[in-house]
Amino acid sequence: MTSENTADGEGLLEFVRTFADRDTFTVEEDLGHGYVRLKVTEAERRQALQDIRCVEDVVKELVRNARDADARNIYVTFQKEKGRWRNLTVLDDGRGIPQALHRKIFEARVTSKVEDVVADRFGVHGRGMALYSIKQVAEDIQLVCSQEGHGTIIHTRIDTSNIPEKKDQSTFPRLEKDEDGRVSIAGGPRNVPRVLTEFALGSDKLNIFLGSNAEILATLYHDSVELRKSWAAGEDDVSRPMWFELGNIKEGRILHGFCESQLGLHVSERNAFRILELEINPLMSINELLNEGGVVLPARRADLHRQPRISWSDHLARRLSQDDISRISDSLQEICEEIGSRYYLQAETPVIKRRKNRLIISLGLHEREDD
Numbered sequence: 001m002t003s004e005n006t007a008d009g010e011g012l013l014e015f016v017r018t019f020a021d022r023d024t025f026t027v028e029e030d031l032g033h034g035y036v037r038l039k040v041t042e043a044e045r046r047q048a049l050q051d052i053r054c055v056e057d058v059v060k061e062l063v064r065n066a067r068d069a070d071a072r073n074i075y076v077t078f079q080k081e082k083g084r085w086r087n088l089t090v091l092d093d094g095r096g097i098p099q100a101l102h103r104k105i106f107e108a109r110v111t112s113k114v115e116d117v118v119a120d121r122f123g124v125h126g127r128g129m130a131l132y133s134i135k136q137v138a139e140d141i142q143l144v145c146s147q148e149g150h151g152t153i154i155h156t157r158i159d160t161s162n163i164p165e166k167k168d169q170s171t172f173p174r175l176e177k178d179e180d181g182r183v184s185i186a187g188g189p190r191n192v193p194r195v196l197t198e199f200a201l202g203s204d205k206l207n208i209f210l211g212s213n214a215e216i217l218a219t220l221y222h223d224s225v226e227l228r229k230s231w232a233a234g235e236d237d238v239s240r241p242m243w244f245e246l247g248n249i250k251e252g253r254i255l256h257g258f259c260e261s262q263l264g265l266h267v268s269e270r271n272a273f274r275i276l277e278l279e280i281n282p283l284m285s286i287n288e289l290l291n292e293g294g295v296v297l298p299a300r301r302a303d304l305h306r307q308p309r310i311s312w313s314d315h316l317a318r319r320l321s322q323d324d325i326s327r328i329s330d331s332l333q334e335i336c337e338e339i340g341s342r343y344y345l346q347a348e349t350p351v352i353k354r355r356k357n358r359l360i361i362s363l364g365l366h367e368r369e370d371d
């Protein structure tokens, strides 16, 4: 269907004509749901393809799309495979993409941004070229799922021997404050943490998270538990993102399966179990990190790790950190060593499990072998 065929399309076309250079930028097709296919010159198309030169560019475009969709929370999983393939997933709780457009968004010049071709600190966008361009250069890009009003999850896999990335992906940029207290970037590697810092500085309404699959799942799980509490309390305006059901899961195997099938994230069953046991803690957002003193020192990704908080769990045993459990285990082993010698017994290293309000200690015994 061409834009001239619908009343809506005519309106859009008319609107675009008011600001666009007719030779380079007009609507070719009205795709419905507020989406159009733009007409652009070949030169512009080539320029857009060149825009994706490195992994940092991919992250920038995917996060920019999530931000443009009015997401409040954006989660970026960032995981390297065999030192070569970069897997990354961007999950957002923005406005989502209508079902009818799920495949079309990867085609050239398809955009919903006709009415707001915008220039942000990264330059002009709204040409409907970013996803198409990433698709040309990435090993894979998939829309894992998207629902109107519930957000979007996009996964991509990049061969870093073709599309490189900065070596250092741990250091956040150095920041400086001007006289008015405004924070800006003063230097540091042009890596993914820096791209995300730019977004975080650009909006105080946006929470941006960066971590491994397991760290992000732990964060989503925790956020879902909190959302579900607000929802159960009958609060208004509780969003129901794609990970809303996570907080209801109590078993590692099921968490692992849900994560793989619904969120497109691979997290081992073991790590899913550790998330439920709060051995992998939720991350703080980059915005929170910046507010917490990243301004003085260049922060590192490890600084995004939180200390466990008592309020995270109703289960008392979960309050104990793994380090303190190890201390209990060491002391126990020492005592058993001493007592066991009187009975000709040798104790194995104690295995301590945290279950609700209880520590379950298992201590294997053997006949002591004479020295």
Ligand SMILES: Nc1ncnc2c1ncn2[C@@H]1O[C@H](COP(=O)(O)OP(=O)(O)OP(=O)(O)O)[C@@H](O)[C@H]1O
Pocket: 061, 065, 066, 069, 092, 094, 095, 096, 097, 105, 110, 111, 112, 113, 124, 125, 126, 127, 128, 129, 130, 131, 132, 151, 152
């Ligand atoms: N995370 C998202 N949430 C909602 N809609 C999205 C998301 N990502 C992409 N889209 C939709 O897909 C369209 C195409 O995205 P794409 O990045 O290719 O082009 P664009 O953002 O319109 O322009 P540009 O080429 O400058 O990035 C967007 O206009 C938007 O409607």
Ligand SMILES: [Mg+2]
Pocket: 061, 064, 065, 125, 126, 130, 131
């Ligand atoms: Mg875009």
